[in-house]
Amino acid sequence: MNQELELVETIDKLSGFIETLQTQLLSGDLKGYTLRQLYYIELINKHENISVSELAKMLDVKKSTISIAINQLIKRNIVTKNQSIIDKRFYFLQLTPQGKDIMKIHMKVHNDAIKQILKILNQKEVEYFIKTVNKITHPNKKRALNKYRQIT
Amino acid sequence: MNQELELVETIDKLSGFIETLQTQLLSGDLKGYTLRQLYYIELINKHENISVSELAKMLDVKKSTISIAINQLIKRNIVTKNQSIIDKRFYFLQLTPQGKDIMKIHMKVHNDAIKQILKILNQKEVEYFIKTVNKITHPNKKRALNKYRQIT
DNA sequence: AATAATAGTTAGTTAGATAAAACTATTTAT
DNA sequence: ATAAATAGTTTTATCTAACTAACTATTATT
Numbered sequence: 001m002n003q004e005l006e007l008v009e010t011i012d013k014l015s016g017f018i019e020t021l022q023t024q025l026l027s028g029d030l031k032g033y034t035l036r037q038l039y040y041i042e043l044i045n046k047h048e049n050i051s052v053s054e055l056a057k058m059l060d061v062k063k064s065t066i067s068i069a070i071n072q073l074i075k076r077n078i079v080t081k082n083q084s085i086i087d088k089r090f091y092f093l094q095l096t097p098q099g100k101d102i103m104k105i106h107m108k109v110h111n112d113a114i115k116q117i118l119k120i121l122n123q124k125e126v127e128y129f130i131k132t133v134n135k136i137t138h139p140n141k142k143r144a145l146n147k148y149r150q151i152t
Numbered sequence: 153m154n155q156e157l158e159l160v161e162t163i164d165k166l167s168g169f170i171e172t173l174q175t176q177l178l179s180g181d182l183k184g185y186t187l188r189q190l191y192y193i194e195l196i197n198k199h200e201n202i203s204v205s206e207l208a209k210m211l212d213v214k215k216s217t218i219s220i221a222i223n224q225l226i227k228r229n230i231v232t233k234n235q236s237i238i239d240k241r242f243y244f245l246q247l248t249p250q251g252k253d254i255m256k257i258h259m260k261v262h263n264d265a266i267k268q269i270l271k272i273l274n275q276k277e278v279e280y281f282i283k284t285v286n287k288i289t290h291p292n293k294k295r296a297l298n299k300y301r302q303i304t
Numbered sequence: 305a306a307t308a309a310t311a312g313t314t315a316g317t318t319a320g321a322t323a324a325a326a327c328t329a330t331t332t333a334t
Numbered sequence: 335a336t337a338a339a340t341a342g343t344t345t346t347a348t349c350t351a352a353c354t355a356a357c358t359a360t361t362a363t364t
Contacts, residue, residue, distance in 0.1 A: 003278055007266045010282045011170070013289040018167050034320070053341060065322055067343060089330050089341040114159045117288055125284050126155055130162045132281045135272055137165040186350070205311060217352055219313060241311040241360050 021113050029105050037078075038106055040069060041095065044079060045103045049092035078102065173265050181257045189230075190258055192221060193247065196231060197255045201244035230254060 022035065030038065043058065044050060056066045070093065073079040078099040084090035095103065118126065174187065182190065195210065196202060202210075208218045222245065225231040230251040236242040247255065270278065 003275075003282075004263070004266055004270065006282050007269060007278065008262055010285045011173070011262070011266070013285055014166060015170050017285075017289045018163070018170060021163070036321075051341075052343095061321085062323060063342065064324080064344080067341095069321085071343085087331070087341090091342075110160055110163070111156070114156055114163070117159060118156065120287055121284065123155075125280075125287070126159065128277075128280050129284045130155075130158050132273065132277050132284075133162045133165055133169075135277070136269055137169045188351070203311075204313095213351085214353065215312065216314080216354080219311095221351085223313085239311085239361070243312075 021110075024113070025106065025109050028109070030102065030109070033102070036069065037073065038102070040073060041078060041099055041102055042106065044093045044095055045100070048094060051090050051092065055093070073099075173262075176265070177258065177261050180261070182254065182261070185254070188221070189225065190254070192218075192225060193230060193251055193254055194258065196245045196247055196251070200246060203242050203244065207245070225251070 025038070026033070026035065033041075040055070043055060047054075052066050052070060053063050055070070056063045059066070070079060070081070074081055077096055080094050080096055081091040082094065084092060121129065177190070178185070178187065185193075192207070195207060199206075204218050204222060205215050207222070208215045211218070222231060222233070226233055229248055232246050232248055233243040234246065236244060273281065
């Protein structure tokens, strides 16, 4: 079999693998959330005190979209919104303790998956794998912010 | 940096990479179609003369869902439906020439992506990469049929 | 021949994600 | 001080993808 065809299949397998991770993520303790919600939570965790419009820019969607999504999370006690004292038009977003718990579970699912991989691969293989993926993904330096969208 | 953390990032990069492929797929000549539609087209291409209920089983969704989706594709002249002579309850699905064109474009986008990768990696790297991915993905022998769903 | 099961359709509904446009409140610029 | 810009909200509407349930047509079973 030629290498090109094999690579097509490999990429296909990778898609499937990543999709499996996603399915795992959405079952178990995070069943009640959508991918999109988990992604919002992740972004707010990463960029504490981010604003609605910054989120909108990051994700390249309208403010209204974010506003609605965030207010849902606020209703569910996952996010809080604090008005800026300096400029009262701004609201800073933060995770509640419950939001942080969700984040922890999310990371645990990821880490568990990684541990599975580390069981299968040896040191050298992991090294090469990381190097190769870096080589492949490096050209797209700007890591897509919409990573929680659908995938091929 | 410890290897576990690096792997987490690597998987993240891979997600982004695959998502980029997907975005590429849905722009350009295939702009007018959804991922789900392209997946139906792919399945019908692969399993010529498949029936609506077989598709439904494959994808683990209700027949009505498939029925509606397929009839949309028929309206758009991408798929044809031929009643079985032996058992008139069954209809065999096939791609029209237009449907086959879509499939060709779809595959071309994939192949172009692969060519990009082959430019970046050398022979050995490709070999190792394929091997490693096989190792990682092998445990999940049943390749998810829902691969066109959302991904982590 | 009557009843079960199967394939596919149709109608109606729901959920999620998005957008446009009109709006309020606030700050900045002229 | 007035006008313009900005942050965020709300309303209305759209699209996709899925579901349930009732339906028709056809075939298989008893």
